[in-house]
Amino acid sequence: MKQLLILTTFFFFSTATSPLLAQQDAFIKDYLERLENSRKYLILVAELMPEDKYDFRATPETLSFAENLMHIGFAMDWHSQSLLGGRATRDYQTDTIYKVDNKSKEEMIAIINETFDATIKLIEQFDTTQFEDELDYFGLNRSKQQIFLLLTDHITHHRGQMLVFMRLNELVPPRYVLFQ
Incomplete structure (x- = not known):
């Protein structure tokens, strides 16, 4: 009788959690598709902006085009590797990877691609x-699932600024791509 009770309990819990795990797996699959589309679009934006315009800022207090690009990388690394992955946070003041400094356009694009690669790898393995x-x-309690959404919102926010910077330089941004 005791074995029957244990078996019934096991069966109940396995069937109750199964749909939830399937939904979570679907979320990860959709998220990875969206993130890959976001990468392609961001890289296209970065490639279309001439390198001599990477220092452009809409106003003196805003980030430059290049700073927005590197800020996306820094924040993506922080959201994924530190918040979701548990790695110690990089110090923004002393970090050299995501600072524009004397990096070329090609170097910055390579860093962004590497950051997307690392983020995607972490998400593919996320429990x-x-x-x-x-x-x-930032003083608010947020679930790790919300962190996933905040990560993509942040990319979109800064990429949107980069698109405006392109327009202010009389360049036509690439057409919007759905699901990103």
């Missing part, structure tokens, strides 16, 4: 049972 784990996000 979705951690989705509800909460973290401090």
Whole structure:
């Protein structure tokens, strides 16, 4: 009788969690597709802006085109590797990877591609049972699943500024790509 109770309990919990895990796996699959599309679009934007315009800023207090690009990389690394992956956070003040400094356009694009690669690798291996784990996000409690969404929102926000910078330089940005 005791074995029957244990078997019934096991069966109940395995069938109750199965649909949830399937939904989480679908979220990861969709997320990775969206992130890859976002990468392609961001790289296209970065490639279309002439290198001599990478220092352009809309106003003195805004980030330049290049700084927006590198800021996307820094924040993507922070959201994925530190918040989702648990690695220690890079110090923005002393970090040299994501600073524009004397980097060429090609070097910056390569760094962004490498950051997307590392982010995608982490997400492919992410344990979705951690989705509800909460973290401090600038004084707010946010689940790891929310961190996924914040990561893509941040990329979109800064890429949007880069698109405006292209227009202000009389360049036509690439056509918007859906699902990114």
